[in-house]
Amino acid sequence: MMLTEEEISALLLSLKVSLWCVAVTLPPGVLLGWVLARFQFAGKAVIEAVLHMPLVLPPVVIGYVLLLAFGANGWLGYWLAELFDIRVAFTWKGAAIASAVMGFPLMVRAVRLSMSLVDPRLELAASTLGAGRLRVFLTITLPLAAPGILTGAILSFARSLGEFGATITFVGNIEGETRTLPLALYTYTQTPGMDEPAVRLVLISLAVALVALVASEILGRRAESRLLGE
C-alpha cells in the first residue's frame, strides 16, 4: 500500500503531535498522579473535577476552552506569545496541547492507580538507607509505578492519535499544519464516495497504534519481569 503525499503528511503530523503530547504530559502527569495517590488535602475534589473535565465535557467544549485560554486574546496565549514568542493557536503545537489536555486524565489516573499500589513500606525502607524524598521517589516509587506510567503513556498516545473534536475546534484543520490523521479522516467521511481513502486512513491509524502497542507491551513485560523476577 503506497501512501499518498497527503496521507504521509497527516501521518507524520499525527506522530509528531502524539509523541509530543506524551512527552509533555508525562512529567506533570506522573507528578500529579503521585500527589493524588499519596496525599489527602482540602480541594482535592476540585482538582479531580478539573482533571476529569476533558473526559466529562465534549471535546469541542474543551477545544473552545483552550481557544479562550491560548488564543491570541487568551491570557495564556498572550503570555506565551509575549514571553516566549510561542504561538500555539492554529499550529501543530496547539494540536499537541489539545491532545495533551484530552489525554491527561487518562495518564494521571493510570499513574495514580499504580502509585497507590506501591507499598509505602518499601519507600520507608529506602529512607532508612539514607535516600531523601526525591531519591526515594526516583529510585523506588517511580520504577515500581512503571507499569502504570507506561499504561498512562500508551493511553495518552492512543487518545492523541484519535483526537478530533478539541483539535479541530482549537487549531482548526489547516493543511500541512494541523491536519492530523483524524482530521484528514473527517474530511473524507464528510464527502460522499470517499470511503476508500477513509478506510486507508483508518488502516494507517491502526497500524501506528499496533506498533505503539507492541512496543509498550514489550516494555511493559520487561517492567513487570523486573518487578516479579524473570
Place this chain on the structure above:
Amino acid sequence: MMLTEEEISALLLSLKVSLWCVAVTLPPGVLLGWVLARFQFAGKAVIEAVLHMPLVLPPVVIGYVLLLAFGANGWLGYWLAELFDIRVAFTWKGAAIASAVMGFPLMVRAVRLSMSLVDPRLELAASTLGAGRLRVFLTITLPLAAPGILTGAILSFARSLGEFGATITFVGNIEGETRTLPLALYTYTQTPGMDEPAVRLVLISLAVALVALVASEILGRRAESRLLGE
C-alpha cells in the same frame, strides 16, 4: 439554579446512558483485563489493537462503524432485532453502546493494570486453602484489583458523560431519546446567542462528574484502606 425541562431530560438521559454503559462494560472489561494481564497468547496484539481502536480512531469513525454494524441493515442490528426484538440504532440503548465502546479501552487498561499488580502468590495461597479458579478470582484477584476496577469504572463513566462524536454519528441527536448532555450542548452551540444555556449545561456536566468523582474517591479510599489497613 433551576433546570429547564430540556436540561433535565438531557441530564437524566446522560445519567441513564452512562450508568448503563458502566454496568454493561464492567463484566467484560474486568474479564478481558484479567485475560490480558495474566495470559500470553498468539494474537494478543490483534486483540490489543482492536481494543484500542476506539481511542485511536476519531469518535465519528467509531460511530460510523457502529452504525454499519448495528443499523437496521447491519448484521448485529439485524440479529438483535430478529432474535431479541431489541433495536439499538437511534435509541438511548445505542447511545449507551456508543459510550460503552468508547470507554471500553479505558476500563480494560485500568483493570488490566491493577490485575497485573496483584501478587500471584496470594492466589496460590488461596488455592492451597481449597479455592478453585473461579473462587480465587472472585475472592482474591477481583477484590485486590478493586482500585483498578473502580478507576476503570470512573473513567468509563466520565468518558460516557462526555461522549459526543460516536453518539451523534451512531444514534443521532433526537431530543428525549438520544440527546444527552453533550449533544444538547452541541445543539446550543449551533444556535447563535445560546451561550448562556450552553454554560449551564457545562456546569451540569461538571456537577455530575464531581458527584461521581467524590463517590468514587470515597469508595476508592475504602478499597485502599481495606488493602493497606485503615
Place this chain on the structure above:
Amino acid sequence: TVFAAASLTNALTDLGKAFQSQSGIPVKFSFAASGALAKQIQAGAPADVFASADSKWMDYLYDKGKIDADTRVDLLGNTLVLVAPQGKGFKVHMAKGFDFATAFSGKLCTGVVDSVPVGIYAKEAMTKLGWWDSIRYRVVGTEDVRAALNLVERGECGAGIVYETDAKQSKKVEVVAKFPADTHAKIVYPFALVKQSGDAEKFLDFLKTKQASEVFLMYGFTLQPR
C-alpha cells in the same frame, strides 16, 4: 422524525413547535452534520424528513434510492459572506486580480474546504476569484460554520467566510463583503421525504407555508424561488 442539518437548528425547532401546536402531530428532530445524517439514513435510520445543508448529501441519498425524489425541494438558500471581527473590517474588492492575501492579516476561517459545505463554497469562490493559491495555507478549516464564525468573533482569525444567516446573528463580526452569486454553486438547503408518510408530508408542506417562510427569513435564510 426530522433529520436536519445543524445550521437549521433554531429555525426548525421553532417551526416544529408551531406545527405541533397547530396540527397536534408531534415532531422530533435530530440535528447533526448533513453527512452524518445522510449516512444514518443510508443505514436505515427512522427518518421521515431529511433537511440537508447542501445538495451533495441529498444527491448521495438520491443515488442510493433512499429518498422520495418527488418530494425533494430546495426550500432555502443562503449567501456567502466575508466577515471580519467587529471593528477590524478591511476593504475588499470581489474581483479577480485583487490581492486578497495582503488585504488582511491573520488566518481565514471557514468550514473545512473539502467537506464542510461552507468551506466547499468558499474554496470554489476563492478559486474562481484567483485568490486560492495565495491564501491556501492560511485557511483554517472548521467543523461547521458556527465554529468558523466563533473564531472570527474572538479575533483569532482576521477574516472568515460564512453564511449570511450566521453573520447576521453575531454582533461581534462585521460583514466585509458578499460573494457574488456567480462565484460559487448555488447555496441551497434541499428538503425531502425519506419515506412516504402522511404526517411527514404535512410537515414538509407546513414548511412551505408563509408562516414558515417568515420564520426562515427571520433567521436570515433566503427563500429559494420555487
Place this chain on the structure above:
Amino acid sequence: MLSLDVDINRGRFRLEARVEFEEGVSGLFGRSGSGKSTLLNVIAGVIDPDRGRVVLDGETLFDSEKGLCVPSHRRRIGFVFQDSQLFPHYTVKGNLLYGWKQTPPRERRFKLDDVVDLLAIGHLLDSHPRRISGGEKQRVALGRALLASPRMLLLDEPLAALDQSLKEQILPFMRRVRDELGLPMVYVSHSLPEILYLTDQLTLIAGGRILGSGPLHTLLDAEQIRSEDRLGLDNSLAVTIESHDAEGGCTFGIFQGRRLALPFRSALMPGDRVYVSVHRTEVALGKSFVEGLSIQNQLPGRIVSIDSAGDSVQIVADVGVLLRAEITQRAYRDMALREGDAVNCLIKATSFSYLTLDEGDEKAARSLDRSVIEMTSQVH
C-alpha cells in the same frame, strides 16, 4: 504415604528430589537455600516440577509423563508459608475462615474458637493483616491452614518468629493434631528440637538433593552424609524401655544390657525402642564408680580417643557405642586420662533427651518440651 520423584529448574537452582515421606510427621531439615520451601511448593502444587511424579496416599497428584497435574485446590494440602501470605483485604478473622468456609461442614476438624485460643490471637480477629506483628502473622497463617482441615499439612518454619512460651503452647497442640487427627505433616524448621518434638522421621536436604530420609538414628549412622550436613547430633543411644518409676520420676531403659535412668515418660511402654541423646558437655567422667551422687547413670567404658584441641578436650569412650564427652583441659590433666584407660561416664537422668517422642499428657508434653528445647545445644 507421600512419594516424590521430581526435578525442577529454578534459574541457578536445581531441585532433584527423590523421597518418600512416611505417615505422620516428617521433619525437613537443611541449610538456608537448600530447597526446603521449593520442595513444599511442589508438594502443594503451587509450582509444577519440570519432570517427575508426586503420589500422595496412592493418588497421583502429578505425573509429567501422563501429563497429569491435580490443581492445588483439589489437593487439600494445607500450606503454612514461610512469609505467611495473608490476604490483605480480609481481616484476621476473614483470613482464618477463608479455607474453613470452603470446607464442607462435616469435614471440618477444627473450631475457630479453639484455634484462636491456642494461638492467642483472639484480640486480633478484627485487625488488618498489615497491622499485626511478625509473630502474629505467622500464627494467623498457621491457624488459617489448620482451619481449612487439610488432609496433609506443610509447615514452612511456622514458629520461627515466635517467642519460647508461644512455641511451648503451640508445639504440644501440633502433637495432639498429629495424634488425634492423624494429620500427616511435613515440618520445616532450622530448630532440630522443634522438629524432634514432633517426629524422629527426618529428611535431610542440601543443595537441592535429598541426602537421606528416615528415622534419626539411621541418618546418624548413614556414612554418605558429610559431617557438615549432619545434624550435629552426637551421643545417641538406642534404648529398650524396661520399666517406670513414677514416683522416682524415672523411666528405665536397657542399653546394651545396662540399665539407664531416663527422664520419666509414662507413655512409653516396656519393650518400646527409643532413642535418647545426651550432649557431650553433659557427660562427665569418673575414674571409677562413685557413690552418693544425684547422678544416676554411670556407664563404664574405655577411652578410645582423646582430642585436646583448644580449651577443651574431646574424649571418646566406648561404652558399647562411642560416647563423646567434652571436659576441660584441667580436668583432663588432673585425671591424667590416657587412651585405653577405663572410665565411668556419668550422665544425669535429666540430661538425656528422647529423640523418639510419643504422646504424653499435657504436663508431660510441657516438660518434654523443655527437654526438647535443651537439645538445641546439640545442634550446630
Place this chain on the structure above:
Amino acid sequence: MLSLDVDINRGRFRLEARVEFEEGVSGLFGRSGSGKSTLLNVIAGVIDPDRGRVVLDGETLFDSEKGLCVPSHRRRIGFVFQDSQLFPHYTVKGNLLYGWKQTPPRERRFKLDDVVDLLAIGHLLDSHPRRISGGEKQRVALGRALLASPRMLLLDEPLAALDQSLKEQILPFMRRVRDELGLPMVYVSHSLPEILYLTDQLTLIAGGRILGSGPLHTLLDAEQIRSEDRLGLDNSLAVTIESHDAEGGCTFGIFQGRRLALPFRSALMPGDRVYVSVHRTEVALGKSFVEGLSIQNQLPGRIVSIDSAGDSVQIVADVGVLLRAEITQRAYRDMALREGDAVNCLIKATSFSYLTLDEGDEKAARSLDRSVIEMTSQVH
C-alpha cells in the same frame, strides 16, 4: 546514648516507652506482639510517635513539643526489617548497594565483597529478590543495612530464618562490628542466647511497656518483673575473674570467696566481673565432696527448699546465692535429701555459660557460641 520517651497509639495497641539504650549493643526482648518492632520503627523514624522525645547521642531526633522530627533518611540509622523489605525492582546486588551508593566514600565502613562473603550470598548477586529463599532474603537485608554504613543499627530478628551454621558465621561478625566499629545496635530476637552473645544489656518489653532495662543481672534481681515476663534464666552467679589456665582450658573465677573453674576465655582479665549461669538440670548434687571426677566445681551449701512436683524434684540450695537444681524423683529418694541438709552442688566447668561476653578470638567465639546456644535450654 539513645534515650526514648514516647507514646504511640496504633489501634488496639499502645506503646508507652521510656528507656535509655547504652552504648554498644542492647538486646530487646519480649513476647510476640509486645511492641518490639514498633519501638524500632520509632527509633528509625519510620513511624512518628504521638508524643515524646527521641534523642540519639545528644541529638534530638524527635520532639513532639518542639515539633521537631528528623526525617529517617537523615538519621542514618540502619534497619534490618523483620520482613526484609527488599526492593523488588533491584537485583540482590542492587539492593545491597542501595544505601552504599548514597554513602560518601570516606564514610563507608564495609566492602561489598566482605559482606557478601560473610553472608554467603555471592551466588545470589544477580538474582531477583522474589526468587530467593526466606533465609537468603534475611541475609540480603542484613547486608544492605550494613553497607549503608549507619551510625546505629536496628536488627529485628535478623537471624530468625537462618540455620545454625549461618548464625554461627554471622554472630561473631556482628560482634566484631560491635567492637571494631563501635557500632551501637538494638537487637531484637526471641533467642536469648543470640542476644546474650552480643550483649548483656537487655531491655524487657511487654504489652507496649518497658519492664526494665540494664545489665542482665539487674533484670534478674528486679522484683517488679513478673515471673512470666522474666527471661526464665536461673542460677546466674556474679564471678570475679582470678586467673587463666590456658592449657587446662579453664578460667578461674572467685564466687563468694570460692574458686570456680569456668570455660576458658582468654579475653577476660583478672579482676573482671562477669556473670555466669548454669542450667538447673546441669547441677548435680552430692552428699559430700567427691574425688576423682571430671567435674571441677563442687559448691557446698545447704538445702533451703525442695519442690517435688511431677517427675522431677526442684531443689534450691543456698551456696551464697540460691542455686536451683533439678534431679529425678529417684535420685531424690535415694539420697534422702531433706531441707536444711548440707549438699555439694556439682557443676562441670563447661556447664557454665558466660552472660557477659567479651571479644575473643574467632575460635573462642565459635565455642562461645556453642555455650551460648546451650543457653537456649534456660529460656522458656
